[in-house]
Amino acid sequence: MYNIAAVSFGELFLKGKNRGSFEHKLIEQIKYALKEFNDVSVYKDSGKVYVETKNEADMGEIVGKARKIFGISNISPSIKTTKAPDIIIEKTIELFRYLINKQDIKTFKIRTKRTDKGFPFSSMDFSALVGSKILENFSSVKVDVHAPDVEVFIDIKKCCYISSEKIKTLGGLPVGSNGKALLLLSGGIDSPVAGYMIAKRGVEINALYFHTYPFTSERANEKVVKLKQKLEEYCGKIKLYNINMLEIHKAIREFCREEETTILARRFMMRIAEKIALENKMDMLITGESLGQVASQTMKSMAVIENAINMPILKPLVGLDKSEIIEIAREIGTYETSILPYDDCCSVFAPQHPLINPKLENIKRSESKLNVEELIEKVCSTIEIL
Amino acid sequence: MQVYLDNSATTKVRDEVLKEIIDANENFYGNPSSLHRMGLVVEKKIDEARKTSAKLIGAKPEETYFTGGGTESNNIAIFGHLTNLNKHNSVITTKIEHPSVYNVFKHIEDKCQVKYLDTDENGRINTQELYDMVDENTLLVSIIHVNNEIGTVQQLNEIASTIKRKNENARLHVDAVQSYGKIKIDVHKVPVDTLTFSSHKIHGPKGVGGLYIRSGLKIAPLIYGGGQESGIRSGTENTTGIIGFGKACELVYDSFNEETNKLYSLKDTYVKKLEEEIEDIKINSPADGAPHIINVSFKNVPGEVLVHYLEDKDIYVSTGSACSSKSRDNRILDAINLGKEYREGTIRISLGHFNNLEEVEYVIENIKQSVKDIRSITKRG
Numbered sequence: 048m049y050n051i052a053a054v055s056f057g058e059l060f061l062k063g064k065n066r067g068s069f070e071h072k073l074i075e076q077i078k079y080a081l082k083e084f085n086d087v088s089v090y091k092d093s094g095k096v097y098v099e100t101k102n103e104a105d106m107g108e109i110v111g112k113a114r115k116i117f118g119i120s121n122i123s124p125s126i127k128t129t130k131a132p133d134i135i136i137e138k139t140i141e142l143f144r145y146l147i148n149k150q151d152i153k154t155f156k157i158r159t160k161r162t163d164k165g166f167p168f169s170s171m172d173f174s175a176l177v178g179s180k181i182l183e184n185f186s187s188v189k190v191d192v193h194a195p196d197v198e199v200f201i202d203i204k205k206c207c208y209i210s211s212e213k214i215k216t217l218g219g220l221p222v223g224s225n226g227k228a229l230l231l232l233s234g235g236i237d238s239p240v241a242g243y244m245i246a247k248r249g250v251e252i253n254a255l256y257f258h259t260y261p262f263t264s265e266r267a268n269e270k271v272v273k274l275k276q277k278l279e280e281y282c283g284k285i286k287l288y289n290i291n292m293l294e295i296h297k298a299i300r301e302f303c304r305e306e307e308t309t310i311l312a313r314r315f316m317m318r319i320a321e322k323i324a325l326e327n328k329m330d331m332l333i334t335g336e337s338l339g340q341v342a343s344q345t346m347k348s349m350a351v352i353e354n355a356i357n358m359p360i361l362k363p364l365v366g367l368d369k370s371e372i373i374e375i376a377r378e379i380g381t382y383e384t385s386i387l388p389y390d391d392c393c394s395v396f397a398p399q400h401p402l403i404n405p406k407l408e409n410i411k412r413s414e415s416k417l418n419v420e421e422l423i424e425k426v427c428s429t430i431e432i433l
Numbered sequence: 434m435q436v437y438l439d440n441s442a443t444t445k446v447r448d449e450v451l452k453e454i455i456d457a458n459e460n461f462y463g464n465p466s467s468l469h470r471m472g473l474v475v476e477k478k479i480d481e482a483r484k485t486s487a488k489l490i491g492a493k494p495e496e497t498y499f500t501g502g503g504t505e506s507n508n509i510a511i512f513g514h515l516t517n518l519n520k521h522n523s524v525i526t527t528k529i530e531h532p533s534v535y536n537v538f539k540h541i542e543d544k545c546q547v548k549y550l551d552t553d554e555n556g557r558i559n560t561q562e563l564y565d566m567v568d569e570n571t572l573l574v575s576i577i578h579v580n581n582e583i584g585t586v587q588q589l590n591e592i593a594s595t596i597k598r599k600n601e602n603a604r605l606h607v608d609a610v611q612s613y614g615k616i617k618i619d620v621h622k623v624p625v626d627t628l629t630f631s632s633h634k635i636h637g638p639k640g641v642g643g644l645y646i647r648s649g650l651k652i653a654p655l656i657y658g659g660g661q662e663s664g665i666r667s668g669t670e671n672t673t674g675i676i677g678f679g680k681a682c683e684l685v686y687d688s689f690n691e692e693t694n695k696l697y698s699l700k701d702t703y704v705k706k707l708e709e710e711i712e713d714i715k716i717n718s719p720a721d722g723a724p725h726i727i728n729v730s731f732k733n734v735p736g737e738v739l740v741h742y743l744e745d746k747d748i749y750v751s752t753g754s755a756c757s758s759k760s761r762d763n764r765i766l767d768a769i770n771l772g773k774e775y776r777e778g779t780i781r782i783s784l785g786h787f788n789n790l791e792e793v794e795y796v797i798e799n800i801k802q803s804v805k806d807i808r809s810i811t812k813r814g
Contacts, residue, residue: 260741260745261738261741261742261744261745262735262738262741262810263741264737264741265741296810297810300810395735395738395810395811
């Protein structure tokens with residue numbers, strides 16, 4: 048039925064002069080998300096973006112992909128026609144027939160908007176005309192302008208777009224309109240959600256994954272790649288950096304106290320993340336930490352971990368309960384992958400009694416037994432970019 | 434050097450077998466059910482494969498049916514024996530079955546009485562316990578001939594006579610997937626009623642299995658259709674796979690003693706070297722076990738980590754049966770009552786046709802080094 052989708056922007060209206068570049072970013076995002084479809088074109092027509100396809104059967108899937116893009120407030124699957132009044136009427140009747148077969152319609156309303164003032168009817172007159180044709184063709188329906196079962200919207204611009212449905216989408220800002228950040232992606236439930244939430248505010252995301260092969264499995268890497276691909280449905284292309292932390296864990300195991308392992312390792316991870324972020328022109332880090340969830344996420348632990356670096360760390364989940372995080376993870380489709388058993392399959396490096404109230408000076412003293420710079424250099428040489 | 438030591442999970446297809454499979458795909462692709470000559474030619478080839486696969490267990494060709502694999506054979510046999518189950522009936526199996534038997538028995542627990550035999554620390558069942566379990570209500574006993582994780586061989590002769598002494602109507606099913614082609618079996622000397630075997634454990638292709646059904650015995654099929662394999666397993670035969678399997682059987686048959694002797698001596702060498710070179714280990718496979726399975730535990734070494742260390746050196750072993758290696762608790766190690774400090778550090782080395790003595794040194798050296806590395810990290814305090 049539908050050959051085009053009308054895409055409305057969200058908060059872009061607020062952004063004044065930047066609007067042009069935001070719109071451009073959004074169009075790029077839409078094109079990237081729809082790259083696997085043939086015969087799709089994306090263009091602007093006074094204030095909205097349109098996604099046109101030659102294959103009407105693809106429309107459902109196109110809308111499914113497009114609705115995951117941040118910066119869009121709603122999408123209307125539409126019929127694109129010329130502006131000849133009799134053609135518009137014919138197509139509107141066709142759409143109405145399609146709708147009435149799909150759902151129970153007793154009342155309707157026609158709403159016309161014309162940006163093209165050269166169109167031979169006023170909006171009101173044209174709505175009335177089309178309405179009368181609907182009444183002629185469908186004896187079972189009545190007009191109701193206040194609470195109709197269905198409203199058919201006729202938008203007359205450079206072309207004419209007829210639609211009846213407005214699908215509410217995610218809102219947010221187009222990814223890339225608001226800088227770049229590096230997400231510490233672990234393979235668990237939280238970090239993908241954290242990445243999703245920051246990307247929603249227009250931030251371009253790259254990801255960093257630490258593994259300890261051969262103490263973890265190659266399948267754990269595969270899992271992180273799957274999570275990255277899920278996130279890409281929302282965030283666009285993500286660069287994934289993989290680093291093997293084994294040498295650092297070995298050194299900590301050899302020279303430091305067992306209960307400090309997690310804090311020390313997390314401080315190393317932050318340093319490495321900051322280094323990669325700076326080298327690749329990213330402004331902030333993102334973690335999936337939620338206050339009090341595990342030993343390394345107590346107030347004190349988080350403070351000691353953060354102290355290792357200068358770069359700001361965004362923690363969008365900090366005030367959420369686990370159940371709230373899981374709910375979002377399910378919505379965005381990362382949950383099922385996150386709960387696959389391969390992460391942390393080896394708990395060798397997890398201390399039996401981790402510190403929950405670490406003292407910065409003690410941690411620094413332990414760190415002084417390690418050659419921090421050299422260890423960072425060493426593990427950074429294992430980097431793989433996917 | 435690549436060393437594949439996971440032959441109990443699956444094996445590499447031998448060149449001669451591969452050639453047959455390619456030839457069959459290129460030249461003998463007809464459907465054996467077709468009336469024309471192209472069908473007949475393939476039917477003959479399948480009959481040949483049936484003969485060779487039957488010969489390995491002393492069966493008659495007409496007692497041997499091809500299936501889609503070991504799991505399918507076990508399901509057909511067990512469900513086939515148990516068509517009219519009621520609460521009074523009892524069935525018996527062991528605690529160390531492969532999941533394709535064990536989970537079938539779990540599945541029917543609410544339909545009849547299911548009893549599970551314990552094993553000793555070598556994985557062997559006690560025939561006195563079996564004798565006590567069998568009664569006039571016993572319909573079926575299902576026994577794994579060679580356990581897939583530790584290689585214990587059950588004494589089929591003794592088991593069969595124990596059962597029949599108590600209840601001559603009780604039937605005996607044997608899962609011989611791991612023993613087929615490795616240990617001499619003669620179904621006409623041992624009163625086995627049904628017996629499962631599989632192609633891809635003996636360097637044949639995957640997706641082909643076999644089921645021996647003693648002649649005269651009625652087995653109800655699980656799948657209905659075109660009546661192929663005398664109605665036991667409907668569906669167009671995996672003809673090219675079966676032809677390849679036939680070739681694999683022929684190769685095993687032609688050099689049976691030579692091959693098994695080679696495996697026994699390889700196994701002995703591995704066990705000896707492991708014991709000599711590495712401290713704090715425990716060989717879980719019994720000394721009189723199957724020729725190709727070495728199950729060994731290393732204290733303070735997570736088996737999974739050792740598997741990854743070795744894969745990094747192009748050596749491939751497993752942490753247990755590939756089908757169950759994903760689940761953490763291990764039923765088989767429970768059954769043999771392996772001590773806690775060893776349990777997590779268990780790997781299985783399983784041998785096949787392509788393994789040789791030259792590999793042993795490389796493998797042992799790498800196991801030794803890996804275990805040392807891992808222990809230096811896992812040691813607490």
